[in-house]
Amino acid sequence: MPRIEFMNRILILSGEMSAGGYACLRGERAAHICRVLRAQRGKPLRIGLLNGPRGIGRVESASAEEAVIDCTFEAGPPPRPPVDLLLALPRPKVLKRLWAQLAALGVGRIILTNADKVERYYFDSHVLNPEFYTARLIEGLQQAGDTLLPTVQVVKQLKPFLETEGFPEIGKRLLADPAGTRLLFSCLGPVREEGIETRVLLGVGPEGGWTPYELELFGAHGFELCGMGPRILRTDTACATLLGMISEFFRSMHIPE
Amino acid sequence: MPRIEFMNRILILSGEMSAGGYACLRGERAAHICRVLRAQRGKPLRIGLLNGPRGIGRVESASAEEAVIDCTFEAGPPPRPPVDLLLALPRPKVLKRLWAQLAALGVGRIILTNADKVERYYFDSHVLNPEFYTARLIEGLQQAGDTLLPTVQVVKQLKPFLETEGFPEIGKRLLADPAGTRLLFSCLGPVREEGIETRVLLGVGPEGGWTPYELELFGAHGFELCGMGPRILRTDTACATLLGMISEFFRSMHIPE
Numbered sequence: 001m002p003r004i005e006f007m008n009r010i011l012i013l014s015g016e017m018s019a020g021g022y023a024c025l026r027g028e029r030a031a032h033i034c035r036v037l038r039a040q041r042g043k044p045l046r047i048g049l050l051n052g053p054r055g056i057g058r059v060e061s062a063s064a065e066e067a068v069i070d071c072t073f074e075a076g077p078p079p080r081p082p083v084d085l086l087l088a089l090p091r092p093k094v095l096k097r098l099w100a101q102l103a104a105l106g107v108g109r110i111i112l113t114n115a116d117k118v119e120r121y122y123f124d125s126h127v128l129n130p131e132f133y134t135a136r137l138i139e140g141l142q143q144a145g146d147t148l149l150p151t152v153q154v155v156k157q158l159k160p161f162l163e164t165e166g167f168p169e170i171g172k173r174l175l176a177d178p179a180g181t182r183l184l185f186s187c188l189g190p191v192r193e194e195g196i197e198t199r200v201l202l203g204v205g206p207e208g209g210w211t212p213y214e215l216e217l218f219g220a221h222g223f224e225l226c227g228m229g230p231r232i233l234r235t236d237t238a239c240a241t242l243l244g245m246i247s248e249f250f251r252s253m254h255i256p257e
Numbered sequence: 258m259p260r261i262e263f264m265n266r267i268l269i270l271s272g273e274m275s276a277g278g279y280a281c282l283r284g285e286r287a288a289h290i291c292r293v294l295r296a297q298r299g300k301p302l303r304i305g306l307l308n309g310p311r312g313i314g315r316v317e318s319a320s321a322e323e324a325v326i327d328c329t330f331e332a333g334p335p336p337r338p339p340v341d342l343l344l345a346l347p348r349p350k351v352l353k354r355l356w357a358q359l360a361a362l363g364v365g366r367i368i369l370t371n372a373d374k375v376e377r378y379y380f381d382s383h384v385l386n387p388e389f390y391t392a393r394l395i396e397g398l399q400q401a402g403d404t405l406l407p408t409v410q411v412v413k414q415l416k417p418f419l420e421t422e423g424f425p426e427i428g429k430r431l432l433a434d435p436a437g438t439r440l441l442f443s444c445l446g447p448v449r450e451e452g453i454e455t456r457v458l459l460g461v462g463p464e465g466g467w468t469p470y471e472l473e474l475f476g477a478h479g480f481e482l483c484g485m486g487p488r489i490l491r492t493d494t495a496c497a498t499l500l501g502m503i504s505e506f507f508r509s510m511h512i513p514e
Contacts, residue, residue: 248502252443
């Protein structure tokens with residue numbers, strides 16, 4: 001069970017809470033509490049309610065099969081990550097590993113779209129099964145210490161999607177592509193003036209890139225092209241660098257130096 | 258052979274060059290040229306000499322077993338990435354995947370070190386075998402389009418290493434840790450004034466973090482602490498976001514807006 005090493009916050013489903021504020025956990029999380037944390041009665045744990053507030057739990061009892069936790073939650077949920085991702089559907093092997101990473105990096109909404117260089121059979125993969133990816137997303141949240149599950153949408157036709165989806169919450173639309181010459185931070189600059197409530201939507205292409213037609217389509221829908229330098233990165237590496245930079249940008253607006 | 262999808266530049270060893278500027282390639286690269294690129298006589302290819310210049314090749318002949326390329330190289334090698342990495346040795350499973358990613362992101366020197374929260378058995382893994390990691394590093398270079406193999410050093414004792422290694426080329430030493438509150442970009446700021454020739458050394462801790470003793474040791478050797486926000490990232494994700502940001506920073510010094 002290598003996965004359970006990474007539970008930096010143990011997430012609880014609302015259905016696992018009983019009256020009086022106790023949670024009864026089984027499976028991986030119980031094994032983690034018992035074997036990895038070696039938690040005994042009274043030990044405080046970082047916990048969270050999935051899609052709800054973070055909190056502190058105290059172990060009432062813990063065995064490898066079942067852990068009972070006395071839970072105290074914060075008043076409200078943590079802030080939603082200020083970035084959404086529109087990603088050309090990656091190869092199943094890559095997406096399989098990407099789910100947890102995206103949740104850990106912090107994304108509000110994940111839109112997976114078809115594109116000219118996306119193979120059709122990618123859409124038939126089990127990694128697009130909600131049961132599969134929800135477990136991976138929760139794994140990433142527990143790793144990063146967040147509680148808010150990204151929403152996931154699969155788009156089979158990019159053009160009608162862009163034409164009907166107005167992205168009402170989004171203040172800034174960026175498209176990362178090797179064709180872009182502007183730096184990400186320079187594209188984000190105006191967000192600083194527009195205020196911290198602006199959400200950013202980041203578009204990331206398939207490993208073969210967007211086609212000129214697709215680049216034009218995004219341009220017509222208000223996406224600004226930004227580049228990442230001369231190196232060609234794998235989808236998962238590119239997402240980590242781009243989402244990491246956008247987080248850093250938003251942090252730079254909050255943390256005075 | 259999923260790996261060969263990613264050859265954005267085909268790397269050639271100097272021993273594979275014959276008089277007259279021809280390279281004779283076998284194995285994965287020949288299969289890639291023949292099957293993925295479907296290259297016929299005369300087709301231009303992006304090539305590079307490992308640890309040497311980039312260039313353009315023209316296919317003389319190509320079968321799945323052997324490809325002969327007429328090579329024309331640039332005058333000198335590409336610039337060395339301006340960042341070195343000092344990384345607490347990750348778990349073998351993580352490091353296995355990390356090699357190619359580090360080479361793709363661009364690192365001059367990779368130092369893998371012991372730390373309090375690094376398990377001793379990690380050092381016995383086959384992923385530290387030079388034959389194993391050199392192949393993975395070349396894979397990452399071919400993905401990213403670079404030719405310069407990072408140098409690799411394995412350090413079993415951190416303290417004597419820091420005491421004897423003067424890092425003569427390094428202008429700025431950074432240590433990423435959850436204990437850090439300054440932003441990476443704010444720590445990098447002075448590099449802008451000191452000039453673009455400054456190399457950066459980035460230290461990244463084990464997934465359990467550096468100990469207070471280790472943090473103090475790094476501080477005594479001139480490392481500045483920087484944070485990455487409240488989210489706890491896996492080593493591979495953290496390396497991608499940090500190295501991506503440092504590259505972006507150096508690009509911001511070269512590209513006028």
